Amino acid sequence: MTSNGVLQVVVFFLLIVLAARPFGVYMARVFSGEFAFLRAMERFFYRVVGVDANQEQHWTQYAGSLLSFSFVSFLFTYLLQRLQGVLPLNPAGFGTEVMTPELAFNTAVSFVTNTNWQAYGGESTMSYLVQMAALTVQNFASAAAGLAVAIALTRGFARQQASSIGNFWVDLTRGVLYVLLPLSVVGALFFCSQGVIQNLSAYTQVTTVEGRTQVIAQGPVASQEAIKMLGTNGGGFFNANSSHPFENPTPLTNLVQMLMIFVIPAGLTYTFGRMTGDQRQGWAIFSAMAVLFLAGVFVVYGMEQAGNPELARLGVVGGNMEGKEVRFGIAATALFATITTAASCGAVNGMHDSLTPLGGLVPLFNMQTGEVIFGGVGAGLYGVLLFAVLAVFIAGLMVGRTPEYLGKKIEGKEVKMAMLAMIATAAAILLFTAAGSVVGTGTLNNAGPHGFAEILYAYTSAAANNGSAFAGIGVNTPWYNVTLGIAMLVGRFFIIIPMLAVAGSLAAKKKLPVTTGTLPTHGPLFVTLLVGTIVIVGALTFFPALSLSPIAEHFLLLEGRLF
Amino acid sequence: MWTQMMPALRMTLLLTVLTGLIYPGAVTALCQALFPAQANGSLIVRNGKVIGSALIGQNFAGEGYFHPRPSAAGADGYDAAASGGSNLGPTSRKLMERVKQAKVAEGIEGPVPADLLTASGSGLDPHISPESAELQIARVAKARGMSFQAVAALVRQYTEDRDLGFLGEARVNVLLLNLALDEVRQ
Structure with a gap:
């Protein structure tokens, strides 16, 4: 590691610490309705949609609204893709021959669940209209839906003896209008000023200096790029995602992209503290995330800088640059890889498939622990609260008291819901990986343990709604398109629905006064307990699979075994 | 869930217009006006011909x-x-x-x-x-x-x-x- 590399990590982290509070305060005020500068626009939305903004919903209604919205969004996205051939803004003339039913299903599920997995190769399958009216829209919608769930769950902790947890349509509207849209406009303009393209022109054909023909893909990239990062979506306009110079042209845009991934999830920890009336609770969550994050970054950075011993034998010096861009270098790529899998973003500025074995282990583990290290927009907060429920439950078992969190008794129902969420996603990852290892090996790009890692990574990424990949594996097949789509649905809705149930159940409870017997959930003891729960649960569930892939590969590489 | 289908449909349409057409359209117009060279791919022209980006x-x-x-x-x-x-x-x-x-x-x-x-x-x-x-x-x-x-x-x-x-x-x-x-x- 170089001092300059470490400096980039430190500066990034400090900027996130500084941004958490202002963004957190802003979101707390937006979702409690204190801000009104877009009230006219809001009213227009409520009138068109046909909802009464003052009418709050029981958790079952809230979940029903979210499911209906996701279902309609899915149908829309599916149809737009299948009909792209007869719709306008399609200069490259893509039709249904590239957009097969199973690919359209996979992409529609993927964007509605905020996964943004790329079984498609943007510039070779999709019209500009699909990129804008299907993918960009779902980038906003799925992020705003995640944000709404996090806010609803926070209300569950904040309220007492209440029967409602807010109104989904109101939360969704506010998330888009006040948070995602304005920041995206600013971000898109900045990206374009740095070289990210934004046009509706046909692809440019050029004759290169040496007389070859090169076709340069064009499109409305900047507008999608901004929300792709901010909404922790991660589905790129181009196949190569944020490593493509038209998506991420400079180290400066790279820094801004990384900040955009983390700013809302980090801010939400502050929002949580503020809305529940105890800021220290928010910072405790933030600290637990920070510990796990920094540990991850330095493992990836260290491994990538140390490089591949087999390449070193061939005279290659200076770390592992396969799959990385020169302008970013090793430090900024390692940092990006950790951020994108800590949050459920899944954008990549280098190819994870070509990371060193242990460098690739960290992104895998980040996703398998549920992306709770800041996490996705909304998804990170409700994910970590799920672990917080488990942590206090385990602590309660150890001392023999009924666990409490933020003055709410954590009882059978909450723990059952948390366990349902955890087991459903773990099962989706492991069972599908097992099946894929039998029937899905025909399209692997690598052999040996790395080939298995490609399958494991795919299902992990899908169930964790991440979207990054060990991208050598060919996933545009009926088997992968359908099973990965199912894994994404499980990973999204088997967490959201149980967490909304927890929100409803907590909102109905009384707040208990703090006594000497209460486990404080804002100090280092709780932070340690929370970190321990996340790591141990993740390790117990996934260690066998991981030891067959990156860990085995690490030792084989040291022995010089190639596949 | 089914009673929510109509609001869901209307919300999807509304968001498609706002974030799928107006937002990228407005950003395209702004970028073409403010940063035309970058927005079109930082193309390099030699002797009247585009030779790359x-x-x-x-x-x-x-x-x-x-x-x-x-x-x-x-x-x-x-x-x-x-x-x-x-x-x-x-x-x-x-x-x-x-x-x-x-x-x-x-x-x-x-x-x-x-x-x-x-x-x-x-x-x-x-x-x-x-x-x-x-x-x-x-x-x-x-x-x-x-x-x-x-x-x-x-x-x-x-x-x-x-x-x-x-x-x-x-x-x-x-x-x-x-x-x-x-x-x-x-």
Whole structure:
């Protein structure tokens, strides 16, 4: 590691610490309705949609609204893709021959669940209209839906003896209008000023200096790029995602992209503290995330800088640059890889498939622990609260008291819901990986343990709604398109629905006064307990699979075994 | 859930218009007005013809040009309509073979900076490291009949520092450097 590399990590982290509070305060005020500068626009939305903004919903209604919205969004996205051939803004003339039913299903599920997995190769399958009216829209919608769930769950902790947890349509509207849209406009303009393209022109054909023909893909990239990062979506306009110079042209845009991934999830920890009336609770969550994050970054950075011993034998010096861009270098790529899998973003500025074995282990583990290290927009907060429920439950078992969190008794129902969420996603990852290892090996790009890692990574990424990949594996097949789509649905809705149930159940409870017997959930003891729960649960569930892939590969590489 | 279908439909339509048409449309209009060169791909025109983009790498094989990194984009590399990396893992025999061949093709013995023998993530990396450029100065100078110092001076001129002094890495844009070399000859 170089001092300059470490400096980039430190500066990034400090900027996130500084941004958490202002963004957190802003979101707390937006979702409690204190801000009104877009009230006219809001009213227009409520009138068109046909909802009464003052009418709050029981958790079952809230979940029903979210499911209906996701279902309609899915149908829309599916149809737009299948009909792209007869719709306008399609200069490259893509039709249904590239957009097969199973690919359209996979992409529609993927964007509605905020996964943004790329079984498609943007510039070779999709019209500009699909990129804008299907993918960009779902980038906003799925992020705003995640944000709404996090806010609803926070209300569950904040309220007492209440029967409602807010109104989904109101939360969704506010998330888009006040948070995602304005920041995206600013971000898109900045990206374009740095070289990210934004046009509706046909692809440019050029004759290169040496007389070859090169076709340069064009499109409305900047507008999608901004929300792709901010909404922790991660589905790129181009196949190569944020490593493509038209998506991420400079180290400066790279820094801004990384900040955009983390700013809302980090801010939400502050929002949580503020809305529940105890800021220290928010910072405790933030600290637990920070510990796990920094540990991850330095493992990836260290491994990538140390490089591949087999390449070193061939005279290659200076770390592992396969799959990385020169302008970013090793430090900024390692940092990006950790951020994108800590949050459920899944954008990549280098190819994870070509990371060193242990460098690739960290992104895998980040996703398998549920992306709770800041996490996705909304998804990170409700994910970590799920672990917080488990942590206090385990602590309660150890001392023999009924666990409490933020003055709410954590009882059978909450723990059952948390366990349902955890087991459903773990099962989706492991069972599908097992099946894929039998029937899905025909399209692997690598052999040996790395080939298995490609399958494991795919299902992990899908169930964790991440979207990054060990991208050598060919996933545009009926088997992968359908099973990965199912894994994404499980990973999204088997967490959201149980967490909304927890929100409803907590909102109905009384707040208990703090006594000497209460486990404080804002100090280092709780932070340690929370970190321990996340790591141990993740390790117990996934260690066998991981030891067959990156860990085995690490030792084989040291022995010089190639596949 | 079913009673919510109509609001869901209306909300989806509304968001499609706002974030799927108005937002990208307005951003396109603003970008075309404020940053037309960038918005259209930072294209480079020579003698009235577009010969590439300053942000997108292209193939160079001639002895008199600086060579870019190996590329996995498209069948012949640097296909800017099919971006992507090799996705070869660290224990891939194919990767080792490819690196060996690239080293022979570049005619280099001894240690080589990592970027010159490895494929980038996008397959369109427009840059090489200053060290990789340095390794090629002697070959380029000889092929062009230029002095080593003259080529080295151009390389220095086209070396970009880290952004803000600490972000990313120092780099040399291969296309811009090669165009500058061609201009010297004329």
